[in-house]
Amino acid sequence: MKHLIPYLQDDQKAADYLRQLRWPDGITCPRCGSDAVEPRERCDNGLQRFNCVHCAVRLGQQFAMFTDWTRSIFEESKLRPLEWLLVVGLWQLKLNATEIAAAADIQERTAQRCINLLDGGIYETYHLDPTRPLEHQVEADECYQSAGSKGLAHKVACRECAPRQRGLQLRGRATAELGRPPILGLVQRRDKTDQDAPAAQVSLEVLGNVRTATIKPIITAKVKVGAQFFTDEYSIYHFAKADYDHRTVNHGAGEYARRDPDGTCVHCNTMEGIWAGLRNFLDRFKGISQRFLHLRVARYEFLHNHGHLHWRQTFEAGLRSIFSTTGDYLRRMAHQHRRMPLTLCYR
Ligand SMILES: [Zn+2]
Numbered sequence: 001m002k003h004l005i006p007y008l009q010d011d012q013k014a015a016d017y018l019r020q021l022r023w024p025d026g027i028t029c030p031r032c033g034s035d036a037v038e039p040r041e042r043c044d045n046g047l048q049r050f051n052c053v054h055c056a057v058r059l060g061q062q063f064a065m066f067t068d069w070t071r072s073i074f075e076e077s078k079l080r081p082l083e084w085l086l087v088v089g090l091w092q093l094k095l096n097a098t099e100i101a102a103a104a105d106i107q108e109r110t111a112q113r114c115i116n117l118l119d120g121g122i123y124e125t126y127h128l129d130p131t132r133p134l135e136h137q138v139e140a141d142e143c144y145q146s147a148g149s150k151g152l153a154h155k156v157a158c159r160e161c162a163p164r165q166r167g168l169q170l171r172g173r174a175t176a177e178l179g180r181p182p183i184l185g186l187v188q189r190r191d192k193t194d195q196d197a198p199a200a201q202v203s204l205e206v207l208g209n210v211r212t213a214t215i216k217p218i219i220t221a222k223v224k225v226g227a228q229f230f231t232d233e234y235s236i237y238h239f240a241k242a243d244y245d246h247r248t249v250n251h252g253a254g255e256y257a258r259r260d261p262d263g264t265c266v267h268c269n270t271m272e273g274i275w276a277g278l279r280n281f282l283d284r285f286k287g288i289s290q291r292f293l294h295l296r297v298a299r300y301e302f303l304h305n306h307g308h309l310h311w312r313q314t315f316e317a318g319l320r321s322i323f324s325t326t327g328d329y330l331r332r333m334a335h336q337h338r339r340m341p342l343t344l345c346y347r
Pocket residue numbers: 029030031032033034052053054055056
């Protein structure tokens with residue numbers, strides 16, 4: 001986090017740095033996209049105000065103002081720019097809300113709202129980015145993560161069934177309804193012959209169940225046709241024969257890795273390693289709600305895929321990604337859950 005020191009002197013410096021990340025090619029109006037903007041006086045919290053000449057004419061007003069944060073995920077936040085820089089740095093260190101609150105000296109509820117915003121921003125932009133296909137050698141596997149109705153006492157109370165069974169081995173494949181949502185993992189193996197190749201690129205999707213009908217559209221959208229595709233012998237993956245060079249290892253027969261005659265290593269060990277890392281990450285939240293599981297998983301996915309970069313590059317890539325959305329996804333999500341005691345931040 002050392003690179004943040006110059007920007008943590010005061011709110012104006014922090015705001016200037018954030019603005020540079022949002023508009024690296026010059027400031028444009030978030031409403032109309034025009035670059036005919038003039039800086040005005042700053043807000044009390046250090047954010048810069050601008051007047052959009054184009055919007056002012058269009059609306060027949062003397063001024064049409066916007067700030068550094070208008071139409072961004074930070075717009076309705078009460079945290080100051082300097083505090084946000086700190087929180088984003090701590091967020092990148094994979095800390096939970098309690099730890100972020102302690103380290104940044106803010107309230108725990110505020111820290112909770114902040115990580116939901118940041119995780120949601122990454123989910124909406126980076127995770128849902130359709131231009132990020134996996135190719136060459138791709139492994140697929142699924143795991144199951146316990147997640148219930150944490151923090152929603154009334155939802156548990158009004159349910160007709162008994163509470164989620166904890167610590168029990170479930171028969172058959174678990175589902176979200178049974179309190180163990182499956183996560184589908186797809187990973188493009190790192191190219192070991194290329195020194196500069198990025199880390200193994202992973203895509204993680206939280207699902208309701210693992211039927212073929214659920215996973216097939218995700219795999220088709222994420223994995224390029226013609227790729228080598230490695231799985232275990234679970235029947236949900238049988239459809240992959242049509243579009244991919246599909247090879248399986250037979251875990252049931254004790255086979256975990258094999259070298260085929262053409263030299264290809266058939267295994268899912270890259271994905272197994274990522275599951276270990278993901279479990280370790282999710283354990284930090286000490287019980288996780290199903291509402292937020294996919295957001296936490298998106299943060300892990302983003303940080304894993306940027307793991308080969310310098311800390312500052314990851315920090316700036318994360319913020320650029322988050323600045324590219326207005327937070328509509330989180331607003332919709334908050335709306336759906338409006339009868340629940342919200343930890344999301346929209347008033
Ligand atoms: Zn405008």
